[in-house]
Amino acid sequence: MAESEKSWTLGRIAAEVGGELHGPEDQPVSRPVPADSSDPHGISFATSTKFLERAEASAVGSLLVSQDLVPSAKPYVVVEEPRAAFGQLLALWKRPLPLNEGIHPTAVVHPEASIDPSAKVGPYAVVERNAKIGPGCRIYSFSYIGEDCELAKGCVVYPQAVLYQGVRLGERTIVHAGAVLGADGFGFEWDGKRHVKVPQIGLVETGADVEIGANTCIDRATAGTTRLGEGVKLDNLVQIAHNVQVGDHTVIAGLAGVSGSVEIGSRVVMGGAAGIRDHVKVADDVVLGGGAGVAADIEVPGEYWGIPARPMKEAMRASLLVLKLPELMTRIRELEAKVKELEEK
Amino acid sequence: MAESEKSWTLGRIAAEVGGELHGPEDQPVSRPVPADSSDPHGISFATSTKFLERAEASAVGSLLVSQDLVPSAKPYVVVEEPRAAFGQLLALWKRPLPLNEGIHPTAVVHPEASIDPSAKVGPYAVVERNAKIGPGCRIYSFSYIGEDCELAKGCVVYPQAVLYQGVRLGERTIVHAGAVLGADGFGFEWDGKRHVKVPQIGLVETGADVEIGANTCIDRATAGTTRLGEGVKLDNLVQIAHNVQVGDHTVIAGLAGVSGSVEIGSRVVMGGAAGIRDHVKVADDVVLGGGAGVAADIEVPGEYWGIPARPMKEAMRASLLVLKLPELMTRIRELEAKVKELEEK
């Protein structure tokens, strides 16, 4: 951890990413920064002339570039994949949130919970009866790991996350702060006078390498399981309703909503604030633009947009023509006048 | 609680729901499951041929059906209302989140707070001065019950919920994890240079049998009260702004937003991500489709959709015609050509 606070040198950076140094070996490097940073000891990267120009114009100290993009004035390191090399630096500077070894004395752990000795449980975490916390898990402050939850090895649960009951996290699943997994699905029956609650007894389950954003909600199934496949990534403030099934490696951006019993395929991308109506199925490899509203099954891979969502090209054309409606209106009026004239001839 | 972990038999299920058993009395039943479950000891239900077919094709062990829907191969129980009978089973299997009797020693309760002896307060809950917790209430870990809050009997506050100050919950109100009640309304006055905060001193109040979803926010009124009527149900991630009034038995789906001083009638249904502009009134028995944006008062009951929201039929027709705009464009071009030809004759 001290490492991350020390300054590196450009020479050491070049060695680390396996690149070719052009500049002073002892140029100090404080940290990876964006291309427009004002940090004279920051290092950034460029993958295009545009980015390179932005970096040249800024005070940023040094750059990772590819063979064909050579900075005029700043020290640089030539690598094959500047973006990937920058990612390597990010990983070097990344520090996990601090956490005590073992179980913090203020954590309330049920005697029938099972916590692997290599797991860490922070101050004021609560772990309920029969919960199982796997090897290497990190459970931060104020997390609530409910009854019968099972966390496979290497999971991270950030502060304030809540796992109600029977939530199963696949290996290396990350749950960000304030996320709520396993709250009751939104199920009621109208009896003519009032909405009667349908008891929700199902589970929530994630595959390996899932990441769940801050304050995102995943409801338990009514019966059965709400399921996120392997490698699924959810942004912040996403709503996943009861009994939803999300395929492997699907990515859902912030403020998107998935209604009850929806089935989403694999490698789907849902843009920000997109929504899917209940019981709808979305095929593999579908891309939903931001704000798209899916009202019916989508069976063909490809890009979709609009409310209701339709193929991107069609949606874009319609959207452009809506802007031309005033002109269309004028042209219709002109036609009407001309036709009237012709009729009166 | 042990009960819920035991296996039942189909005979016992039939007796429980008052149905007619067709199949072995000792058929084991593990739990209620969805119709497409692979659990050979799961029990599901069918209310339509489509659902029955799905169940027949699955490994599900047994079914609740109506007289006219008879499974070909699986053991089944005939009942009048299969969905309702299934709901009965869900209720049998439902287990509340575990909670200690009385007040957990780690809870921080102000000496001037009043907690009914039959209420339960979990680890690391905070109950502030002059708060009143009624009989049978269950307050889970990390909940913050602020000064002057009043919870009528039978309320449930799940982990991490926050009630700022002066929040009053009607009987049996359920507040899910991470919900925030009573935060400041979003009120500022622009003084020509900066937004000056308008102090927010009002309250939040719910009727009986209200349910508030995970991470949902209900702001306190500027002055007066933000109020949810009896039987109101809010899904997750809903935003209710200051001074909003919501009528009895209204239901609001996930990611919907209600702006300041809106008045919503009774038995209104707001679809997911629908929104209402500030100071607008929505009549009783209005249904707003998902993503609808209400910009002006709605005085007539019925279905509405679109941005801005208009009667469903009109909105659907306009939405379909937007898709026909390319065709319309072509027809106008053809008309123009023909008219030109006629004029030149």
Added chain:
Amino acid sequence: MAESEKSWTLGRIAAEVGGELHGPEDQPVSRPVPADSSDPHGISFATSTKFLERAEASAVGSLLVSQDLVPSAKPYVVVEEPRAAFGQLLALWKRPLPLNEGIHPTAVVHPEASIDPSAKVGPYAVVERNAKIGPGCRIYSFSYIGEDCELAKGCVVYPQAVLYQGVRLGERTIVHAGAVLGADGFGFEWDGKRHVKVPQIGLVETGADVEIGANTCIDRATAGTTRLGEGVKLDNLVQIAHNVQVGDHTVIAGLAGVSGSVEIGSRVVMGGAAGIRDHVKVADDVVLGGGAGVAADIEVPGEYWGIPARPMKEAMRASLLVLKLPELMTRIRELEAKVKELEEK
């Protein structure tokens, strides 16, 4: 605090706001209320005939009015700016959430954290290594103030807020309950098989007098800083993605979403549920209507609306014409019939 529970008199109110009393000096005043309140000891205000009528029709006890708006029956106080005077009363009645002096014994404070002696830290707050809490700050229960966070003087962090790491709050910044600052940005690289996490090492920084709503999320930058300018106000459930820059005095309403690397100018107003696509720039003094979706840079100040967002006037006209599409369709059909007739002549 006791003050706020006592009754005032109308005479004292008049003196307090520097107004002219019309009515009994000893008329009791319980609290500021909305114009339609049923509280006979409540005081409200009127700035228009419409508001005055509403107040006259209600049971509200007394009113703040301007010279030209004189109530017929109720006691009143004439002031120059009734709304501002009402704001003064709100401030008089406003009570902060209670908080102990100093550091609550249950707070877990790292020995290397630095907390000003005039700051207050509530029960079950966690303050990590090297965090700095400035003079007069109030940190409520269950807040997590992560490593290297810096809070300038007078900040308020309500219960359950989470500041991951390296979050810097300007003076008097208010963070409402459940807000999450500094969670990882949503950055992944698709390697052909899976989304590989891009480590997120950047910071979050706010200017002075910023307010952040309940359950709102502000992600840390990938590298560099996600920054909110001075006087920025965010409502509840807002999503601010990594590397976003928000200019001074900009206001963002509930459920709005700002994608990665967006640059928003100063004094911008974003309506509820509005959204901005990643890397887009929005100029100073832009107003985005509720639900607007910004897909491209906006360079000219003014009002914008629609998906994609366009100048308000244009968007409104197009939106109205969409509703006229059925009529347009009929007119085109009629034209076609007439032209056919003309051609056959």
